[in-house]
Amino acid sequence: MLVAGCGHADEALSVGDYSCDSVPRPENVRLRLSTFSDDWFQVYESADGVYSIVEPYQLQETISHLIIGEDRALLFDTGVGLLPIKTVVERITSLPMIVLNSHTHYDHVGGNWEFSTVLAVDSDYTRANMDGFDNKRIAEDFLPEAFCKGAPEGSDPASFSTKPWKQSRYVQDGEVLDLGGRKLEVLRVPGHTPDALALLDVENRLLFTGDSWYDASLWLFAPETSLQDYEASISRLATLDGEVDFLLGAHNSARVDAGRLQAVVEAFRRIRAGDYAAETDDYNRLAIEIGDVRILTAQPALDGKQADISKGGSGLDKWPN
Numbered sequence: 001m002l003v004a005g006c007g008h009a010d011e012a013l014s015v016g017d018y019s020c021d022s023v024p025r026p027e028n029v030r031l032r033l034s035t036f037s038d039d040w041f042q043v044y045e046s047a048d049g050v051y052s053i054v055e056p057y058q059l060q061e062t063i064s065h066l067i068i069g070e071d072r073a074l075l076f077d078t079g080v081g082l083l084p085i086k087t088v089v090e091r092i093t094s095l096p097m098i099v100l101n102s103h104t105h106y107d108h109v110g111g112n113w114e115f116s117t118v119l120a121v122d123s124d125y126t127r128a129n130m131d132g133f134d135n136k137r138i139a140e141d142f143l144p145e146a147f148c149k150g151a152p153e154g155s156d157p158a159s160f161s162t163k164p165w166k167q168s169r170y171v172q173d174g175e176v177l178d179l180g181g182r183k184l185e186v187l188r189v190p191g192h193t194p195d196a197l198a199l200l201d202v203e204n205r206l207l208f209t210g211d212s213w214y215d216a217s218l219w220l221f222a223p224e225t226s227l228q229d230y231e232a233s234i235s236r237l238a239t240l241d242g243e244v245d246f247l248l249g250a251h252n253s254a255r256v257d258a259g260r261l262q263a264v265v266e267a268f269r270r271i272r273a274g275d276y277a278a279e280t281d282d283y284n285r286l287a288i289e290i291g292d293v294r295i296l297t298a299q300p301a302l303d304g305k306q307a308d309i310s311k312g313g314s315g316l317d318k319w320p321n
Protein backbone atom coordinates (compact mmCIF):
# COMPACT_ATOMS: atom_id res chain seq x y z
CA MET A 1 0.00 0.00 0.00
CA LEU A 2 1.32 3.39 -0.87
CA VAL A 3 0.85 6.24 1.50
CA ALA A 4 1.15 9.76 0.26
CA GLY A 5 3.34 11.78 2.52
CA CYS A 6 6.28 14.02 2.71
CA GLY A 7 9.92 14.01 3.59
CA HIS A 8 12.76 12.05 2.10
CA ALA A 9 11.33 9.05 3.66
CA ASP A 10 7.81 8.54 2.74
CA GLU A 11 6.52 6.37 0.01
CA ALA A 12 4.92 7.68 -3.14
CA LEU A 13 7.03 10.73 -2.65
CA SER A 14 6.31 13.32 -5.20
CA VAL A 15 7.48 16.82 -4.70
CA GLY A 16 3.88 18.03 -4.67
CA ASP A 17 3.08 15.88 -1.63
CA TYR A 18 5.42 17.71 0.68
CA SER A 19 3.99 19.82 3.48
CA CYS A 20 5.05 21.02 6.91
CA ASP A 21 2.40 18.87 8.61
CA SER A 22 4.81 16.12 9.59
CA VAL A 23 7.61 18.34 10.91
CA PRO A 24 9.04 18.44 13.43
CA ARG A 25 9.15 14.64 13.53
CA PRO A 26 7.90 13.17 16.84
CA GLU A 27 11.34 11.73 17.68
CA ASN A 28 12.82 15.21 17.31
CA VAL A 29 10.18 16.82 19.51
CA ARG A 30 11.44 14.59 22.34
CA LEU A 31 14.92 16.11 22.05
CA ARG A 32 15.98 19.49 23.36
CA LEU A 33 15.77 22.11 20.63
CA SER A 34 18.92 24.16 20.96
CA THR A 35 19.01 27.94 21.04
CA PHE A 36 21.56 27.63 18.21
CA SER A 37 18.61 26.97 15.89
CA ASP A 38 17.42 29.54 13.39
CA ASP A 39 14.63 29.87 10.81
CA TRP A 40 16.18 27.27 8.49
CA PHE A 41 18.38 25.01 10.64
CA GLN A 42 16.80 23.31 13.63
CA VAL A 43 19.54 22.17 15.99
CA TYR A 44 18.74 19.34 18.39
CA GLU A 45 20.87 18.20 21.34
CA SER A 46 20.71 14.52 20.50
CA ALA A 47 23.45 13.23 22.84
CA ASP A 48 26.18 14.57 25.07
CA GLY A 49 28.30 16.76 22.78
CA VAL A 50 26.23 15.93 19.71
CA TYR A 51 24.21 18.57 17.89
CA SER A 52 21.98 17.33 15.08
CA ILE A 53 21.43 20.06 12.52
CA VAL A 54 18.14 19.40 10.75
CA GLU A 55 16.85 21.18 7.64
CA PRO A 56 13.18 20.34 8.13
CA TYR A 57 11.57 22.71 5.63
CA GLN A 58 12.89 21.19 2.40
CA LEU A 59 11.52 17.80 1.47
CA GLN A 60 14.75 15.90 2.08
CA GLU A 61 14.71 16.82 5.78
CA THR A 62 18.45 16.30 5.79
CA ILE A 63 20.37 16.00 9.05
CA SER A 64 24.04 16.83 9.61
CA HIS A 65 25.50 15.75 12.95
CA LEU A 66 28.09 17.86 14.74
CA ILE A 67 30.13 15.75 17.16
CA ILE A 68 32.27 17.62 19.64
CA GLY A 69 35.45 16.44 21.31
CA GLU A 70 37.86 18.26 23.61
CA ASP A 71 40.33 19.26 20.89
CA ARG A 72 38.30 19.25 17.70
CA ALA A 73 34.85 18.67 16.32
CA LEU A 74 33.61 16.59 13.42
CA LEU A 75 30.75 17.56 11.17
CA PHE A 76 29.23 14.43 9.66
CA ASP A 77 27.63 15.90 6.51
CA THR A 78 27.10 19.51 5.56
CA GLY A 79 23.48 19.70 4.42
CA VAL A 80 21.85 20.70 1.15
CA GLY A 81 23.85 23.90 0.88
CA LEU A 82 21.07 26.41 0.19
CA LEU A 83 22.26 28.42 3.17
CA PRO A 84 25.74 28.21 4.71
CA ILE A 85 25.94 25.66 7.51
CA LYS A 86 29.24 27.02 8.82
CA THR A 87 27.38 29.95 10.36
CA VAL A 88 25.42 27.50 12.52
CA VAL A 89 28.46 25.40 13.38
CA GLU A 90 30.41 28.48 14.48
CA ARG A 91 27.61 29.44 16.84
CA ILE A 92 28.01 26.06 18.53
CA THR A 93 31.79 25.65 18.72
CA SER A 94 35.03 27.39 17.88
CA LEU A 95 37.04 24.14 17.87
CA PRO A 96 38.94 23.16 14.71
CA MET A 97 36.50 21.40 12.39
CA ILE A 98 36.82 18.18 10.41
CA VAL A 99 34.17 17.47 7.80
CA LEU A 100 33.33 13.93 6.76
CA ASN A 101 30.36 12.84 4.66
CA SER A 102 28.12 9.87 5.25
CA HIS A 103 28.11 9.71 1.43
CA THR A 104 28.34 12.25 -1.35
CA HIS A 105 24.76 12.59 -2.58
CA TYR A 106 23.93 16.25 -3.19
CA ASP A 107 21.93 16.71 0.00
CA HIS A 108 24.84 15.82 2.30
CA VAL A 109 27.74 17.72 0.75
CA GLY A 110 26.16 21.14 0.11
CA GLY A 111 28.35 22.96 2.64
CA ASN A 112 31.61 21.03 2.08
CA TRP A 113 33.13 23.97 0.18
CA GLU A 114 32.88 26.12 3.31
CA PHE A 115 35.43 24.06 5.24
CA SER A 116 39.17 23.62 4.83
CA THR A 117 39.49 20.12 6.30
CA VAL A 118 37.33 17.59 4.48
CA LEU A 119 38.03 13.89 4.74
CA ALA A 120 36.71 11.62 2.01
CA VAL A 121 36.59 8.08 0.69
CA ASP A 122 39.20 7.20 -1.91
CA SER A 123 36.89 6.32 -4.80
CA ASP A 124 36.26 7.52 -8.34
CA TYR A 125 32.60 7.93 -7.38
CA THR A 126 33.51 10.40 -4.63
CA ARG A 127 36.00 12.26 -6.80
CA ALA A 128 33.40 12.70 -9.55
CA ASN A 129 30.95 14.11 -6.99
CA MET A 130 33.55 16.61 -5.75
CA ASP A 131 32.87 18.65 -8.92
CA GLY A 132 29.48 19.64 -7.45
CA PHE A 133 26.02 19.05 -8.90
CA ASP A 134 24.71 21.54 -11.40
CA ASN A 135 21.18 22.85 -11.22
CA LYS A 136 19.69 20.58 -13.85
CA ARG A 137 20.64 17.43 -11.92
CA ILE A 138 18.98 18.55 -8.70
CA ALA A 139 16.36 21.08 -9.86
CA GLU A 140 13.47 18.76 -8.96
CA ASP A 141 14.30 19.10 -5.27
CA PHE A 142 14.32 22.90 -5.44
CA LEU A 143 10.95 23.54 -7.05
CA PRO A 144 8.66 25.78 -4.96
CA GLU A 145 6.71 22.65 -3.89
CA ALA A 146 9.87 21.18 -2.34
CA PHE A 147 9.69 23.78 0.42
CA CYS A 148 6.94 23.51 2.97
CA LYS A 149 7.08 27.13 4.03
CA GLY A 150 8.88 28.68 1.11
CA ALA A 151 12.57 28.78 0.29
CA PRO A 152 14.78 30.38 2.93
CA GLU A 153 15.49 34.06 2.64
CA GLY A 154 18.84 34.67 1.03
CA SER A 155 18.68 31.54 -1.14
CA ASP A 156 18.09 31.20 -4.86
CA PRO A 157 16.59 27.72 -5.36
CA ALA A 158 15.76 28.23 -9.06
CA SER A 159 19.43 28.44 -10.01
CA PHE A 160 20.93 26.50 -7.11
CA SER A 161 23.90 24.20 -7.76
CA THR A 162 26.12 22.59 -5.15
CA LYS A 163 29.64 23.97 -5.13
CA PRO A 164 32.78 21.92 -5.87
CA TRP A 165 35.00 20.88 -2.98
CA LYS A 166 38.28 19.09 -2.37
CA GLN A 167 39.37 16.42 0.02
CA SER A 168 42.19 17.07 2.49
CA ARG A 169 42.93 13.38 2.82
CA TYR A 170 41.29 9.99 2.45
CA VAL A 171 39.89 7.84 5.27
CA GLN A 172 40.07 4.08 5.59
CA ASP A 173 37.65 1.54 6.93
CA GLY A 174 38.32 0.97 10.65
CA GLU A 175 40.24 4.22 11.04
CA VAL A 176 39.68 5.89 14.39
CA LEU A 177 39.28 9.66 14.41
CA ASP A 178 40.34 11.04 17.78
CA LEU A 179 38.58 14.30 18.64
CA GLY A 180 40.21 14.41 22.08
CA GLY A 181 38.23 12.61 24.75
CA ARG A 182 36.05 11.16 22.03
CA LYS A 183 36.87 8.55 19.42
CA LEU A 184 34.91 7.82 16.28
CA GLU A 185 35.48 4.68 14.22
CA VAL A 186 34.93 5.05 10.49
CA LEU A 187 33.03 2.16 8.92
CA ARG A 188 32.81 1.81 5.17
CA VAL A 189 29.32 0.56 4.42
CA PRO A 190 28.85 0.70 0.63
CA GLY A 191 25.42 0.08 -0.82
CA HIS A 192 23.28 3.21 -0.74
CA THR A 193 26.30 4.70 -2.51
CA PRO A 194 29.76 3.21 -3.16
CA ASP A 195 31.23 5.69 -0.66
CA ALA A 196 28.74 5.32 2.19
CA LEU A 197 30.17 5.56 5.72
CA ALA A 198 28.89 5.06 9.23
CA LEU A 199 30.53 6.34 12.41
CA LEU A 200 30.67 4.36 15.62
CA ASP A 201 31.14 6.12 18.94
CA VAL A 202 31.56 3.02 21.11
CA GLU A 203 32.15 4.79 24.39
CA ASN A 204 29.05 6.94 24.08
CA ARG A 205 27.05 4.09 22.52
CA LEU A 206 26.08 5.96 19.36
CA LEU A 207 25.95 4.74 15.77
CA PHE A 208 25.71 7.38 13.04
CA THR A 209 24.21 5.51 10.11
CA GLY A 210 24.01 8.15 7.35
CA ASP A 211 21.58 7.03 4.65
CA SER A 212 22.32 3.35 5.24
CA TRP A 213 19.57 3.55 7.78
CA TYR A 214 17.18 6.23 8.97
CA ASP A 215 13.73 5.94 10.43
CA ALA A 216 11.66 5.96 7.22
CA SER A 217 11.57 4.43 3.74
CA LEU A 218 15.10 3.52 2.75
CA TRP A 219 16.03 5.02 -0.61
CA LEU A 220 17.82 2.31 -2.56
CA PHE A 221 16.82 3.11 -6.14
CA ALA A 222 19.62 5.32 -7.46
CA PRO A 223 21.69 3.81 -10.28
CA GLU A 224 24.80 3.94 -8.07
CA THR A 225 23.11 1.83 -5.38
CA SER A 226 24.24 -1.78 -5.02
CA LEU A 227 21.70 -3.88 -3.15
CA GLN A 228 24.22 -6.68 -2.78
CA ASP A 229 26.71 -4.34 -1.11
CA TYR A 230 23.92 -2.80 0.94
CA GLU A 231 22.85 -6.15 2.33
CA ALA A 232 26.40 -6.90 3.46
CA SER A 233 26.75 -3.44 4.99
CA ILE A 234 23.45 -3.43 6.86
CA SER A 235 24.32 -6.89 8.20
CA ARG A 236 27.58 -5.47 9.47
CA LEU A 237 25.84 -2.52 11.09
CA ALA A 238 23.22 -4.83 12.62
CA THR A 239 25.98 -6.62 14.56
CA LEU A 240 26.80 -3.27 16.21
CA ASP A 241 23.19 -2.36 16.90
CA GLY A 242 23.28 -4.18 20.26
CA GLU A 243 26.38 -2.25 21.35
CA VAL A 244 24.75 1.16 21.08
CA ASP A 245 21.79 2.94 22.62
CA PHE A 246 20.90 5.15 19.68
CA LEU A 247 20.95 5.25 15.89
CA LEU A 248 21.47 8.67 14.34
CA GLY A 249 20.56 8.74 10.65
CA ALA A 250 20.80 11.46 8.03
CA HIS A 251 17.12 12.21 7.37
CA ASN A 252 13.93 13.02 9.27
CA SER A 253 14.46 11.80 12.87
CA ALA A 254 17.77 12.86 14.39
CA ARG A 255 17.97 10.03 16.93
CA VAL A 256 16.01 6.87 17.56
CA ASP A 257 16.44 3.98 19.98
CA ALA A 258 18.76 1.25 18.71
CA GLY A 259 17.50 -2.19 17.84
CA ARG A 260 16.12 -1.54 14.39
CA LEU A 261 18.68 -2.96 12.03
CA GLN A 262 18.10 -6.70 12.31
CA ALA A 263 14.64 -6.14 10.80
CA VAL A 264 16.31 -4.72 7.68
CA VAL A 265 18.62 -7.73 7.46
CA GLU A 266 15.57 -9.97 7.69
CA ALA A 267 13.76 -7.94 5.02
CA PHE A 268 16.69 -8.47 2.67
CA ARG A 269 16.67 -12.19 3.35
CA ARG A 270 13.06 -12.22 2.22
CA ILE A 271 13.74 -10.05 -0.81
CA ARG A 272 16.50 -12.42 -1.89
CA ALA A 273 14.10 -15.33 -1.45
CA GLY A 274 11.53 -13.52 -3.61
CA ASP A 275 9.19 -13.46 -0.63
CA TYR A 276 7.79 -9.95 -0.98
CA ALA A 277 5.28 -7.81 -2.80
CA ALA A 278 6.27 -4.61 -4.56
CA GLU A 279 4.33 -1.69 -5.90
CA THR A 280 5.53 0.65 -8.60
CA ASP A 281 5.18 4.35 -7.99
CA ASP A 282 4.94 7.24 -10.45
CA TYR A 283 8.73 7.45 -10.61
CA ASN A 284 9.21 3.86 -11.71
CA ARG A 285 10.46 2.93 -8.29
CA LEU A 286 9.42 -0.16 -6.39
CA ALA A 287 8.08 0.20 -2.87
CA ILE A 288 8.56 -2.90 -0.75
CA GLU A 289 7.13 -3.13 2.74
CA ILE A 290 8.15 -5.98 5.04
CA GLY A 291 7.01 -5.50 8.63
CA ASP A 292 8.20 -2.06 9.75
CA VAL A 293 10.82 -1.91 7.03
CA ARG A 294 10.03 0.10 3.93
CA ILE A 295 12.40 0.09 1.00
CA LEU A 296 12.16 2.13 -2.16
CA THR A 297 14.19 0.47 -4.88
CA ALA A 298 14.18 -0.13 -8.63
CA GLN A 299 14.01 -3.26 -10.77
CA PRO A 300 17.55 -2.89 -12.18
CA ALA A 301 18.89 -2.75 -8.61
CA LEU A 302 16.93 -5.88 -7.70
CA ASP A 303 18.41 -7.50 -10.82
CA GLY A 304 21.88 -6.81 -9.43
CA LYS A 305 22.68 -3.96 -11.81
CA GLN A 306 24.69 -0.90 -10.89
CA ALA A 307 25.51 2.09 -13.08
CA ASP A 308 29.04 3.19 -13.98
CA ILE A 309 29.96 4.50 -10.54
CA SER A 310 33.06 6.31 -11.75
CA LYS A 311 30.73 9.02 -13.04
CA GLY A 312 29.39 9.84 -9.57
CA GLY A 313 25.71 10.41 -8.81
CA SER A 314 23.59 13.13 -7.22
CA GLY A 315 21.08 10.82 -5.57
CA LEU A 316 18.35 12.03 -7.90
CA ASP A 317 19.65 10.53 -11.15
CA LYS A 318 17.33 7.82 -12.47
CA TRP A 319 17.70 4.54 -14.27
CA PRO A 320 16.82 5.09 -17.92
CA ASN A 321 13.47 3.55 -18.84
Ligand SMILES: [Zn+2]
Nearest residue numbers: 105107211250
Ligand atom coordinates in the same frame (compact mmCIF):
# COMPACT_ATOMS: atom_id res chain seq x y z
ZN1 LIG B 1 20.24 11.44 1.69
